[in-house]
Amino acid sequence: MNFHIVTFGCQMNKHDSERMAGLLARNGHTWTDDMDEADLVVFNTCTVRQHAEDRLIGNVAGLKRLKAVRPEMIIAVGGCVAQKEKERLLEKLPHVDVVFGTHNYVNLPQLVERAQVSTKPVCEVLDALDLPPNGAPSLREEKHHAWVPIVVGCNNFCTYCVVPHVRGREVSRPVEDLKNEVEKLVADGVVEVTLLGQNVNSYGRDLYGKPQFARLMSEINEVNGLERIRFTTSHPKDLSEETIQALAELEKVCEHLHLPVQAGSTRVLAGMNRRYAKEDYLRIVEKVYATLPEIALTTDIMVGFPDETEEDFKETLDVVERARFDYAFTFIYSPREGTPAAKMGDLVPHEVKADRFERLLKVQNRISLEKNAALVGRVIQAFVEGPSKRGNGTLTARTRTNKVINFSGGKELIHGMVNILIEEARTHFLMGRVVR
Ligand code: SF4
Numbered sequence: 001m002n003f004h005i006v007t008f009g010c011q012m013n014k015h016d017s018e019r020m021a022g023l024l025a026r027n028g029h030t031w032t033d034d035m036d037e038a039d040l041v042v043f044n045t046c047t048v049r050q051h052a053e054d055r056l057i058g059n060v061a062g063l064k065r066l067k068a069v070r071p072e073m074i075i076a077v078g079g080c081v082a083q084k085e086k087e088r089l090l091e092k093l094p095h096v097d098v099v100f101g102t103h104n105y106v107n108l109p110q111l112v113e114r115a116q117v118s119t120k121p122v123c124e125v126l127d128a129l130d131l132p133p134n135g136a137p138s139l140r141e142e143k144h145h146a147w148v149p150i151v152v153g154c155n156n157f158c159t160y161c162v163v164p165h166v167r168g169r170e171v172s173r174p175v176e177d178l179k180n181e182v183e184k185l186v187a188d189g190v191v192e193v194t195l196l197g198q199n200v201n202s203y204g205r206d207l208y209g210k211p212q213f214a215r216l217m218s219e220i221n222e223v224n225g226l227e228r229i230r231f232t233t234s235h236p237k238d239l240s241e242e243t244i245q246a247l248a249e250l251e252k253v254c255e256h257l258h259l260p261v262q263a264g265s266t267r268v269l270a271g272m273n274r275r276y277a278k279e280d281y282l283r284i285v286e287k288v289y290a291t292l293p294e295i296a297l298t299t300d301i302m303v304g305f306p307d308e309t310e311e312d313f314k315e316t317l318d319v320v321e322r323a324r325f326d327y328a329f330t331f332i333y334s335p336r337e338g339t340p341a342a343k344m345g346d347l348v349p350h351e352v353k354a355d356r357f358e359r360l361l362k363v364q365n366r367i368s369l370e371k372n373a374a375l376v377g378r379v380i381q382a383f384v385e386g387p388s389k390r391g392n393g394t395l396t397a398r399t400r401t402n403k404v405i406n407f408s409g410g411k412e413l414i415h416g417m418v419n420i421l422i423e424e425a426r427t428h429f430l431m432g433r434v435v436r
Contacts, residue, residue: 001039001074001112002032008056009046011196011232012167013079015138015147017044020078020105022137027109031139036066040074040112044105045081047162050334053081060093067095074098074115078105083166084338086125094121101125102167106136128168142385144192144415146185150178150216151197151204156235158262159273160305160333160341163198170199172207175216182223191415192228192383193220200231201238214242221250227417228383228400229253233260236284237275248291254400255292259284260300261323264316268305272341278315285323296326296371296401303360304333304353306344313356320363326371326401327428328364332357365427372403372425379421379435380405384413404429 003024007017020042021031032038043060046052060075067073076098077089083101090096097115100108103126115122140146153168154161182193195216197203203213213231220229229252234243236259247253259281263269266277288295301316320328332353335342382397388406389396397405397418405420406429413434424431 001029002037003029003040003042004032004035004038005042005044006035006059007044008052009044009048009080011147011194012149012152012198013044013046014141015149015196016079016102016105017042018138018140018147019136020044020108021139023106023109024112025139026137029109039072040076042076042078042108045077045079047080047084047166047336049331050336056081057092060096064095074112076100076108076112076115078102078108080162080166083125084162086123090121090123097121099123099125103128140190143189144383144385146190146193147196148178148181148185148193149173149196150200150213151202154198155202156199156275157273159271160302160336160339162336162339165338167198170197170202170206172204174207175204175211175219178216179219179223182220182226186223186225191226192230193226195220195229195231197231198233199235199238201234201240201243212240212242214240214246217243217246217250217253221252226252230256230402232258234258236261236281239284244288244291247288247295254402255295256298256400256402257288257295258298258300259288261316261319262300262302263305263308263312264314264319265308265312266315268308268312268315271307271344272305278319282319282322294401296403297323298327298329298402299323299325300329300331301360301364302331302333303356304348306333306335306341306347308333308348308356313360316360317363320360320367324367324371325364326403327368328360330357330360330364369425369427372427372430375403375422375430376425377422379419380432381417382420383417384409384415386414405432406430407432407434409434 005017007013045056074097077096078100082099086099098111100111111122151170151172153170154164155170157164200213204211261281264278335346380399382399382405384395384397388394394406395409407420418434420432421435422430422432
């Protein structure tokens with residue numbers, strides 16, 4: 001069969017989709033970029049925000065007409081929405097053939113085979129992971145880069161978040177397994193890995209000997225041929241001194257830290273069960289900048305948590321001004337069914353949330369531009385990823401600090417390192433020219 005996978009949500013989902021594609025390819029199926037041509041369409045879903053769920057429903061409903069013309073077409077829905085809402089999903093979308101959860105995507109090829117001979121939808125959603133995912137093949141989107149999940153699940157139970165409910169408790173993969181996987185990836189042409197976890201900083205607590213995240217990075221730093229190590233996401237309460245030192249000392253670990261703050265008010269942070277106060281967060285940021293003055297710091301921020309007041313929101317703006325993030329993923333809070341925060345109601349009116357969101361964006365965009373402008377005139381080493389998304393014949397390269405640089409250059413530069421003189425700064429990217 002020709003198959004196509006549509007992915008919603010976070011990097012963990014992107015990684016899972018690459019594994020699904022690898023498993024399907026190993027079973028003799030072929031990837032197609034054209035969804036209309038596919039015999040099998042897989043949706044890997046996200047339930048963190050209502051918006052992604054609505055888009056999924058719209059997308060799957062849109063395939064109904066295609067399926068009426070080609071009834072042999074198989075539609076499979078997996079990931080977080082399927083894990084949480086399997087019955088409701090089949091009620092809303094009866095033309096779906098396969099429903100599978102977050103813990104059993106490795107069974108996708110077999111579920112598809114069953115669906116081909118079944119008159120009813122095939123549904124398999126497991127409550128927990130039997131074994132951490134390892135060894136499953138992967139069909140990567142980018143030849144040079146691979147996602148490597150080091151810990152799946154989350155033990156933190158932030159009050160607004162559904163992840164622990166759909167991904168389960170933390171399960172870490174042993175250091176040796178991970179090192180072997182990275183070695184294999186490098187043999188396959190990978191030069192950059194991103195170590196993934198909902199909270200990489202609690203890596204290893206469930207393993208024998210409790211190896212810390214910093215130790216894992218130091219082992220992976222030893223892999224010959226690997227050039228860059230990135231990681232995401234770090235919970236501020238668990239960011240250790242050793243991890244900050246590893247960022248500073250291990251030459252392959254890139255100078256970029258994604259450290260979600262979520263809100264600036266200590267009162268709101270307590271309501272979110274984040275287990276740090278505003279000042280704790282700012283102290284960590286200070287320590288990080290003191291150790292790595294050139295690091296790029298990014299974050300996630302939510303506005304409109306159920307009882308957020310104007311004063312609370314101003315605390316968020318204060319953190320943004322003081323932490324000087326290079327970039328912030330900003331969100332408007334929406335209640336997720338089954339979470340403690342949802343029981344508090346959705347108390348901030350939509351227009352207030354929208355106003356705060358705009359004000360936050362304005363401050364953050366100014367700071368992002370200021371930080372990028374400070375790089376003009378510098379020569380920065382960057383890895384050329386490919387043609388730029390702007391589609392104007394330019395190429396895109398990425399710095400160790402995860403900044404995007406667009407520049408003119410020949411295709412022979414793709415997948416190599418170049419030195420670029422930064423000539424112009426925009427809010428979300430840089431422009432420059434290659435220098436020797
Ligand atoms: S740390 Fe909090 S926000 Fe992140 S996945 Fe876990 S519960 Fe959700």
